Amino acid sequence: MKFMANFKCNHTPSSTYHYLREFERYDFGKSSEGNAKFWEQNEVVVFPPFVALQSAIDSAKNVKIGAQNAYPAQSGAYSGEIGEQMLESIGIKTVLIGHSERRNILGESQEFCAQKVRYFLDRGYEVVYCVGENLATRQAGKQALEAFLRLQFVGLDSVIDSSEFAGKFCVAYEPIWAIGTGVSADEGDIEGAHRFLRSITSTPLLYGGSVNASNASQITQINNVDGVLIGSAALTPSGLRDIIKACI
DSSP: OEEEEEOOSOOOHHHHHHHHHHHHTOOOSSSHHHHHHHHHHOEEEEEOOGGGHHHHHHHOSSSEEOBSOOOSSSSOSOTTOOOHHHHHHTTOOEEEEOOHHHHHTSOOOHHHHHHHHHHHHHTTOEEEEEEOOOHHHHHHOHHHHHHHHHHTTTTOTTTTTOGGGTTTEEEEEOOGGGTTTSOOOOHHHHHHHHHHHHHHOOSOEEEESSOOTTTHHHHHTSTTOOEEEEOGGGSSHHHHHHHHHHHO
16 A cells, blocks of 8 residues: 655744654554555655655655656756755655646646656656546536546557566656545545556555545445545645544
8 A cells, every 4th residue: 555645835844853753753563563554565655845855855764755747858957846866865755746836836747748748757756646626516417527637638648558667657646636635535535536547557556635544444345536636625644544444
């Protein structure tokens, strides 16, 4: 099972360092052997803000650290962006791409999101690619939902199920209307969306959208759900711990 925490625009280098130091002390088994088995069988990824990536790397032992975004270039005249060279310099090899907040607030197009996915996969990175619909699309029915989701794979035919990128690419389904609202999609909504996504790709599928310790266990038992992408409920180490413990 994959457990991923997106800090978004939260935490400082210091608070990220202490978050991970505390989280790494938690036990996820009844013995040291059980705890070791948890880490062998599951993956925990944290996406801190850019300014905290180095402190996260310095404090993480079992937790994988990823970047919330990156620009598809080694370096260059891209003010405010983070290039591959910067990520490489601190050992980051996992990138979150296509989050709805970047699509909707910052205007990232499908073409640009697909370009970033291809760029970083081609260079050996692990990519967590976010897709999801708005409320109007959800309310328009199944056909509208599936058409909307399919558009978010335009430009990705070469990577969706390529054996070259096996183990490097996963998709996070996050219905926009459920992100940060405290209202998660219901079991039928999640199962239906993940069933459709599974018809597009065999890559691991995560669910995100108001995941918390109360609903995580139910969500992770739904067919075709291979993990969760968590937002505000994982902003404390105990919050992430409680979600994981509810699922194992």
